[in-house]
Amino acid sequence: EAQVTQNPRYLITVTGKKLTVTCSQNMNHEYMSWYRQDPGLGLRQIYYSMNVEVTDKGDVPEGYKVSRKEKRNFPLILESPSPNQTSLYFCASTKYPPSSRIRGGSYNEQFFGPGTRLTVL
Amino acid sequence: QKEVEQDPGPLSVPEGAIVSLNCTYSNSAFQYFMWYRQYSRKGPELLMYTYSSGNKEDGRFTAQVDKSSKYISLFIRDSQPSDSATYLCAMSGNRDDKIIFGKGTRLHILP
Numbered sequence: 001e002a003q004v005t006q007n008p009r010y011l012i013t014v015t016g017k018k019l020t021v022t023c024s025q026n027m028n029h030e031y032m033s034w035y036r037q038d039p040g041l042g043l044r045q046i047y048y049s050m051n052v053e054v055t056d057k058g059d060v061p062e063g064y065k066v067s068r069k070e071k072r073n074f075p076l077i078l079e080s081p082s083p084n085q086t087s088l089y090f091c092a093s094t095k096y097p098p099s100s101r102i103r104g105g106s107y108n109e110q111f112f113g114p115g116t117r118l119t120v121l
Numbered sequence: 122q123k124e125v126e127q128d129p130g131p132l133s134v135p136e137g138a139i140v141s142l143n144c145t146y147s148n149s150a151f152q153y154f155m156w157y158r159q160y161s162r163k164g165p166e167l168l169m170y171t172y173s174s175g176n177k178e179d180g181r182f183t184a185q186v187d188k189s190s191k192y193i194s195l196f197i198r199d200s201q202p203s204d205s206a207t208y209l210c211a212m213s214g215n216r217d218d219k220i221i222f223g224k225g226t227r228l229h230i231l232p
Contacts, residue, residue, distance in 0.1 A: 031218065042127075042224035043165065043209060050218060058219050090164050098153040098213035098220065112164030 002027050004093045006113035013081060014121050021076045021116050023091030031094040032074040033058065034066065036087040037115075043090070049074055050097050081120040089116045124148050127210055127223030135231050140197040144210035144223045147191065151212040151221075154186050156195045159207045159225065168208075169195065200230045 004025045013019055025032065033048035035058075045058030049068040063085055065077040078085060094110040127144045134140055142156075153172055157165040169184040171177045177184045183196040193212075197204055210223040 033220070035222075040224070043211075043222040045220050045222075048218060048220070056217065056219070059221065092164075097218040099218050108167070108170045110167040110170075112166070115164055 002111060004091055004111045004113040006089075006091050006116050008116060009114060010117050012119045012121065015082055016080050019078050019081060019118075021078075021089060021091075021118070023074045023076065023093075023113060024072050025074075025093035025111070026072065027093060027095070027111070028071065029093040029095050030071075031097040032068065033092050033094070034064070034074070034076045035090045035092065036060065036085075037090065038087050046076070046089075081118075083120050085118065086120050087118060089118060124221050125210065125212060125223045128226055129224055131227040131229055133229040133231055134200060136200060136202060138200050138230075140195075140200050140204070140228060140230075142195045142197075142208050142210075142226050142228070144193050145191055146193075146212055148212075148214065148221075149188075149191065150214035153213040154184070154193050155211040155213075155220075156182075156184055157209040157211065158204075159209060161206075165209060202230045202232050204228065205230045 007022045030051050034046040035043050037043045044060045046064050047058050047066040049055045052068050055066050091113040096108050125146045156169040158168050159165040171184050174186045174188045181198045185194040207225040207227050209225040211220050213220045
C-alpha cells in the first residue's frame with residue numbers, strides 16, 4: 001500500500017529542546033516536501049527536496065532544517081524550537097517535481113502524511 | 122497583494138448543485154496548478170493537477186485555468202454531502218519547484 005508515514009503524530013516539547021519529525025515514503029518518489037498548516041494562514045511550504053542530497057527552501061524555512069540522505073526519508077529538524085513553531089506539520093511525497101512536465105505536465109501523484117501536531121511551550 | 126488569493130467561505134450549496142471554487146494569483150510565472158481536498162483532521166489529497174491554461178476533467182471534477190486573467194477554477198458537478206471539505210488551490214512556477222497554496226475554501230453540501 002502506497003503511504004507516507006510521519007512520527008511522532010503528537011508532540012509537546014519545551015523551547016530550545018531539539019527535535020526531529022521523521023517522514024518516510026514507500027513509493028520511490030523523487031520529490032518530498034514539508035508543510036505547516038496554521039489557522040488563517042493555510043498551508044505553507046517549509047522545505048522541499050528534488051532528490052537525494054538536493055534540498056531547497058520553501059516559503060517559510062526559518063528555524064527548520066532538513067536532510068535527504070536516502071530517497072525514502074526526509075526528516076524535519078527543529079534545532080531550537082520556539083512557541084511560534086507550534087503548528088500542524090505535514091510531509092508530502094510527489095512522484096514528479098512540478099517542473100519535470102511529465103506527460104506535458106498533466107499528470108502527477110502526491111500523497112500527504114497523516115500530520116504531526118507539535119506544541120512548543 | 123498576496124501571491125494566491127482564495128475566498129475562505131464557508132460556501133453552502135444544496136446536494137446536486139454545481140459548485141464553483143476559485144483562486145486568483147499575481148505571479149505570472151506560475152505554470153502548474155493544483156487543487157486539493159482536505160477533510161477535517163486529515164492531510165490534503167491531490168484532486169487535480171494541470172499545466173498552463175485550459176481545462177481538465179476527471180469524473181465530476183473540472184479544473185479550469187485562465188492564465189491571461191490569472192484565475193483558476195474547480196467545478197464539482199452533482200455535488201454530494203461527501204464533497205463537504207476544505208478545498209485548497211496551489212501553484213508552482215517553471216524556475217523552481219516551490220509550491221504556494223491558497224488558504225482554502227470550506228465547502229458544505231447540504232443534503
